[in-house]
Amino acid sequence: MRKQLMKGNEAIIKSAILAGCRAFYGYPITPATEVAEAAARYMPLAGGVFLQAESEVASINMIYGASSAGVRVMTSSSGPGISLMQEGISYMAGAELPCVIADIVRGGPGLGNIGAEQGDYHQVVKGGGHGNYRTLVLAPYSVQEMADLTALAFELADRYRNPVVLMADGFIGQMMEPVAFAQTAIQHEPPAWAVLGTEETRGNLINSLFLNFDEMEAHLNHLEAKYHRAEELETRAEEWQTEDAEIVLVGYGIVARILKAVAAEARADGLKVGVLRPITLYPFPKPHFQRLAKSAKVFVVVELSNGQMLEDARLALNGARPVEFLSRMGGNVPSHQEVLKFVRALARKMPSAARPEERQAVHV
């Protein structure tokens, strides 16, 4: 398979079109604008629709409509736009409508800046909209994964009839790397539940209204069952040199690239350091944490945010192991040296085998 060099934001759209996506409604915002730009360029060539809506509120409701009609549909934005979509996302989850939303995170809150951050974690992973719902969240860390996880996102969205968020950042969005598109072009057929304006689909109803309490509760239990199934079946994470790791560095997206470099260098120093990279943020890869907790002594969560994934890591471990935390924000990314220094300091404080010099001392 021939690889093409391209930006992450472009890879999303090319992959989406191969996945059968034929509609993109959105509103430009740095650093997500290239996704919309690529959609404007390529969607019409594939016989699809690109439309820059009046606002993100308008976009997400167009997506609601297109999804109701059985079209594979997506949008992209960054934090402020994702905030404006929260009502619509909640409605889509409530009405069990699939769609893919690429959040190319910028610095925040408020206007913030266009630096790479991960401050939207709570918003997309816990559900910034109202009511009892979840969105599945995938976190690519390379241009190749921008393509691969977009394809997966459409699959999961349809399988679970639920919005799926691709949570990336400006680094991944704008860096250029070679990409291979493994998938063959999908001709998406409208699912049986879609409303097509035809005689056969006249009985189909897309709605999130349940006036009767028991019916509403049954619906919510149905959604919960779906989410639990996803928690069982869909967690994805990458482990890197974790087999014997005493210190497990945890990070997603751009951060994971730094952590691997740190782990490599730490191992050269004799420190048993591994990397756990969550690929699904929801469902969160708890099993990986719980398995690694048996051997590892400490986990270090590194985030470009104020301790958001940190909570999920702690929930996954439930006190089984300590979780340390290192964070940079505002567009600043921790340097490889900064993390390494943190890891070394941590190792020095550990009473155990994690510190090679001490171990040696013990052996002597």
Place this chain on the structure above:
Amino acid sequence: MRKQLMKGNEAIIKSAILAGCRAFYGYPITPATEVAEAAARYMPLAGGVFLQAESEVASINMIYGASSAGVRVMTSSSGPGISLMQEGISYMAGAELPCVIADIVRGGPGLGNIGAEQGDYHQVVKGGGHGNYRTLVLAPYSVQEMADLTALAFELADRYRNPVVLMADGFIGQMMEPVAFAQTAIQHEPPAWAVLGTEETRGNLINSLFLNFDEMEAHLNHLEAKYHRAEELETRAEEWQTEDAEIVLVGYGIVARILKAVAAEARADGLKVGVLRPITLYPFPKPHFQRLAKSAKVFVVVELSNGQMLEDARLALNGARPVEFLSRMGGNVPSHQEVLKFVRALARKMPSAARPEERQAVHV
């Protein structure tokens, strides 16, 4: 002090006006409509402004404006409207603007229904908007507290220059109880940072834009310091018969009223059951959990949602004690018998003194 009989939604507004609030911008939605209605009635009598905006997006931006001008200002809505406000709330937190938002939660996600639920917990407690910010969240459980916590909300909003959410539900909003307004009417003066259109305030700037990464990070660290200060100083919870409790029932809002009845009855059976009622949902009353964990054997979180506060309870305990979970949703509220049955079943499974009959057996 003479008490007046009134609805919870009305108590919010009367208390707000006593607290010096002079502007209300909102859009009606069941079960929050009476808050707007009371504001329409009483705000003009106090020389204040009531305005029904075009949408919740418009409302929250009017609130941004009024707050910038140093006015004590509030809104109310329910889930869907709160979703539409997420962008504005994030901007206000970023620009350090105080305001009070009453979320009278309805069933969700999507349209849902008008039943009492607590499904907006993640949205308001974790921050449904974008970026690294928090809103302080207060959870009244009586009409009196609707008044008292509204007054507190305005105080905290100003002290922390941050939006504060009053998270209630239709039960508390629409039930009538006697209320005493302890506070004397406050004449709110615009703070020194406000933009008043005067010569002296010309230098004041309300903004959430920090293009420089280091400045943005410094701003975020400043916000974090504020939130940590709130976590130290502002946690509030009510404990009820927890001194010797082996089973601690945890619930907020309307749920806590049921839990107290359950605990009373369980104690009549000889079960050592107490109630922990978080009043602040953020900052979450961790110290209460941690202190009670020393004596209690198990915690039971009861929610009208799908395990949202449950996460905070688990984070607070960090594995120190097991946390059981009981939930009803969709407008259904667990009956006192349902919870009691759950507690009894739990007590039977416990190996210890929590089960009176077993203890007796042991004594024999």
Place this chain on the structure above:
Amino acid sequence: MRKQLMKGNEAIIKSAILAGCRAFYGYPITPATEVAEAAARYMPLAGGVFLQAESEVASINMIYGASSAGVRVMTSSSGPGISLMQEGISYMAGAELPCVIADIVRGGPGLGNIGAEQGDYHQVVKGGGHGNYRTLVLAPYSVQEMADLTALAFELADRYRNPVVLMADGFIGQMMEPVAFAQTAIQHEPPAWAVLGTEETRGNLINSLFLNFDEMEAHLNHLEAKYHRAEELETRAEEWQTEDAEIVLVGYGIVARILKAVAAEARADGLKVGVLRPITLYPFPKPHFQRLAKSAKVFVVVELSNGQMLEDARLALNGARPVEFLSRMGGNVPSHQEVLKFVRALARKMPSAARPEERQAVHV
């Protein structure tokens, strides 16, 4: 050519598609809803786009965008929606962008009702938006003309680079008549001025901003020259038995059908009555009025509005002949008897040959 039986509102869309129109953005409103419905059904089959926007304000701005990209594009609405489009229409006229807008007029002002009226005449003919501009306005009076004038509208819109309004009413919109589509399907190519996102069109600029007064005035004179050219070349009207008419009944749209019946009956009585039916409301068919003024003694304007076309008729005649006025409004349409009675009364007051009995008297 085989004729098909269909509604006027459907004929618009079928004709539009044959005319190469490939995009419809709109918002439903009675009695224009069937136009949108037909667009939703047929536009995708032709590889085009149908989108129901958030509002008419959103629609017209989408049309601005599509037109800028060289697409033949249209919308439809009724009075309230047309009002919301006035800003966008003015911008399109200023930026010289073609589009077709079908106004299926309802009763007004305000909400009014869904009855057939012609009260939007001033709005669409004089220009309800701001600044010095005009829209060309065509007034079909049969289902066949709904098709034919739609085709003409697209032609004129392109020729004059200006919005063209098709002004009809609920009668014409919803009645069914046989229609023949004379035109062959047009493959519309984007014009040279369009902005296509390509290298070659990068220099193209679509704008209505002219900060410099002289440049603005030159632009306005350029627009005026266009409008004057249209006034010379594009006026269209139907005359019916006007050769010897002493009383000329003037009416457009559904009214003209009544007037023809009236004229036939009046002639059976010996009254020399003809009908002048403006087909273009702007440019207004002044030459027809001026030519007929040489022989006719009086003109009678019959409108479903409060004397709006009446002004144009008077301006066309400039005092050369008296203009009488008959109007019904609110959804009421003057009956054939009502108009005939008016004509007979008028004839009795005339000193001249228009009254056959008097003429006879003179002959005796």
Place this chain on the structure above:
Amino acid sequence: MRKQLMKGNEAIIKSAILAGCRAFYGYPITPATEVAEAAARYMPLAGGVFLQAESEVASINMIYGASSAGVRVMTSSSGPGISLMQEGISYMAGAELPCVIADIVRGGPGLGNIGAEQGDYHQVVKGGGHGNYRTLVLAPYSVQEMADLTALAFELADRYRNPVVLMADGFIGQMMEPVAFAQTAIQHEPPAWAVLGTEETRGNLINSLFLNFDEMEAHLNHLEAKYHRAEELETRAEEWQTEDAEIVLVGYGIVARILKAVAAEARADGLKVGVLRPITLYPFPKPHFQRLAKSAKVFVVVELSNGQMLEDARLALNGARPVEFLSRMGGNVPSHQEVLKFVRALARKMPSAARPEERQAVHV
């Protein structure tokens, strides 16, 4: 009475407050921004409300609401904003709600520029919204008249229960002149038809919906009767040296100031030139035209637009006298010399006493 030096845009607001106006909802746009600015400054001092809305669409609907509640209320904007208000204005006229709208006209169509123009004439005078309605339109030509006609506008709005437009331009809006406020401060009481949220006003209904055709027609005839009454009673114009004028220059607003200078100079040359300045554009001062037509030989309409008032002048004269036309646009204003030259050329072509040199020739 002491005069104060101020801008025209400021005079509007000071006069409005004296007239009892207590609410201003708007959105800034050059050259109307100072009106909003003055409202922001002074309205709160008078216990009133100033609110910058999300858009002009939002503003006009707030005005609908405030007016329904019996408050004297106003807004200001320029062309693009006035376009966005057309739906709301039509609704207010339909529901018979008073309000005052200051249109400080800029160049157009589209974005245009901020130069002084009169291109919104058709829009505000003929009714740019939908359906059979009119707005009364007043055209100040000095800062003093900005004040006086604002007071009159509120009076007329209430008397006719209809929106009244103050149509000015950036010159009048931004020039400074001394102003005397003749009026005493009015304490406006809500009229009997207002909806106040009280028991007594519960039966009041503000609406523009008339589903029944006959009721709608009766309502429209009621509106027409109102407009005809205004046409009889409310026309206002200034005449200047028209008693013996053979050439009558017609212009409103800033143009009239130029015309007076032209007339003075032309008279110094011996040309009998006078000025007719319409103060009410609707109702149009037909009686003045008709009376002057008895003595004058020709009328010259001078506009900053493409022949809009020209039509009303021709309608008023109905062919009785020729109407010449001179226009500048785009922010350009005809110089005094330019008009004088036009007048001299016209006089030379006239066969009569209007040309002094010819008269002399005759005398010789």
